[in-house]
Amino acid sequence: MIRQIFGFIAKFRDPFTYGTAVVVAAVLYLTASSLDRGQQNDLTSLFLLMTLALAWNLVGGYGGQFSLGHSIFVGVGSYATAVILTLLGWPLIPTMIIAAVMSALIGLLLAYPLLRLRGPYLAVGSLGMAVAAYGWMINWDFTKASQAYAMPKEAQVDFATMYQFATVLLLIAIVSIVALVRSPLGLRLVALRDNELGAASIGVKRVRTLLPVWALSGLLTGAMGAVYAVQQGTLTVDGTFNIQFSLDAAIICVIGGLGTLSGPFIGAIIIYFLRKYSAEYQNYALLIEAVVLVIVVRFFPAGIVGLISKGFRAIVHRRAAAQK
């Protein structure tokens, strides 16, 4: 019986995943007006955090490459949106798409040298790039250097529209990531992570496999930066090219479950609400977050998702044993 249910789920896993995502997103999209502005803003922030974590998880979780350079994509996406709107006066949505594409190109550009590094060297290499990008931006007069860059009037949308942007972006992220992970490219990606030499000896080429993955991760993170720019209204280098984005993404994925589909969602929800409700304890807020992180890493190294699937397997096993 249980086996049949599992077989059924396995058979319709992909349509089920896509279907659920589309339906949930549609409901969220259509009910936007029934939420108040505070809720719309909160959910926008949460969805952006989820998108960031999902995009990072592609490289850091499935690919096993611990990137600390993802703040560059957030920065490029947000500043490109602001600059194109100001200088060229394009409509908002095409601008955001172009900004995301620019971020994807930056992803290819960064990945090409970075992919020669592995493990901690890649983490430090990408961190170096993030620091260099920050240093460049803080001195670049074209983007008003260290001064705030105000988004033009065209970017001022109401909270409901902003929330709908975030919903659509999250849906795009889920669908594209599921498609990639389940494709031959996704299998090769995991193979490279699990055993690089074994992968090479059955014809998997490292750079060729990883470049498109970095490009997609850059695209989604850049789009997240574009919506983030719309939400913020005013950009600063500190608020966009900040290493904190990479760290947040990594922490969310570790807490939720690295290299899993639902890990970034669970992690993002935990971190978002933890921050929201611990904010009133001021100095202790960071401490609380740190303690949660340490506890998860120590006791549930596979994240909350790992804990759930372990418990699930234990139940199934006990049932199977009882049937015997």
Add this chain to the structure above:
Amino acid sequence: MSQPSEPILVAEGVTRTFGGVTAVNNVDLIVNPGELVGIMGPNGAGKSTFFSLVAGARKPSAGKLRVCGKDFTKIGLGDAARFGVGLAHQIPKPFKKLTVRQNVDIASYVLPRSQRKAAVDYALEVSGLTGRQSKMAGDLGLLELKRLEIARVLALDPKLVLLDEVAAGLSGSDLDELIELVRTVHASGKTVILVEHVQEVIHKLAERVVVLEWGTKLMEGTPAQVSNDPRVVEIYLGSAQNESALKRDVHPGGETRLKVEGLSAGYGPVKVLDNVSLEVKKGEILTVLGANGAGKTTLAKALEGMVKTRTGSVWFNGEDITDVATFARQRRGLALVPEGRRLFGELTVRENLRLGLKSERGFKATHKDQSPLDKVYSLFPKLVELNDRQAGQLSGGEQQMVAVGRALAGEPDVIIFDELSLGLAPIVVDRLLEAVVQIANWGTSVVLIEQNIHKAMAVADKILVLKRGEVVFSGKPTDFSEEELQRAYLGAS
């Protein structure tokens, strides 16, 4: 495309150096389509390096190398598989978080889309994994991992199949199954080159054998020619076993060092050991035998506290250590030489040995006279000259000496050897077994877990035979008949 008459492999003066060390020196070899060629040689002869060149994982430093009509002197990682070369690694390299089928799927991506499914189905069927295809690769046992390694190679639909020590660690019916598998692969029209220590495999399969020594080609010929050549016999098999070296000058007895009563252990839902009892006295050698999956390695881990004991107890020097942590058992004098050696590859030989010492005082004492390390160097004089080399750079046999030395440095009362001879040439195995006897003669008790049944029985004072986690025989080796041995390994009753 290459003409059918063109050789599949042409090596002319192929040389590969690492720093100052020449691993492969000026090797010539031609392999024609459809051949089954064996490569033998003692550990450190350069077999694995030569294989890595043919598989495109490394580039030759000098010489010409053409494989499947392609120039392999300038080739990138991952290209060889696309040109039709499939390498099955000595140590399986599974993608643990993917299913068996997904593992094989990845290999099939080098083929046109329409052929992939058929190639994967065929590979799974030939390698006997069809029934396991939805299992996680990380959950497989050794034999299944070896099969997976071969299945992945087959799914590439390669012209040339390279098998690196695929028989290592297998025995009895498992070995026969594997030989049959290789035969099937060859019969399907593929060219096969295999590197093997297990003589039986070379004899049963190879049409032509190449012998390497110190990176150069010593000779080539039929298996019969090679095994009758005195040069080969000397370098590969060693001169006739020195009987006196295996003689025990101390008759064991006296106090009990290690005692196990009714031990059960396992992983998750699986029970691997069931009600195992044993006793080892001072200076005694207990050999543990059993087919793959009988629970030998789990026994070693349970003795050392790396696997939790479910029921039963472990006593060491009259003290109950059932709940004592691994490091504490080690300090009390229960040492393990683990399967696969587990050396610190980046550290030098001296540093590896030093880490085995009970205290730093022991190390400083080497400059004076008495030190546990002196014993190690007297046992393996070769380690003196290797002292400053990185352990990871040594050959398999040398690494095993370092692993034994590291365990001895802690001056243990009992030392457990898990798969001492795995993947090593017979001459090296003899040398190591001599060392085991010497260690027992010093009064240290030995638990020897071995695949090499006859040699391990020859040095044993007592044997313990496991079958599916249960003790099926315990006593003197002379009381254990060949018939019973067959039964334990082949499962016939």
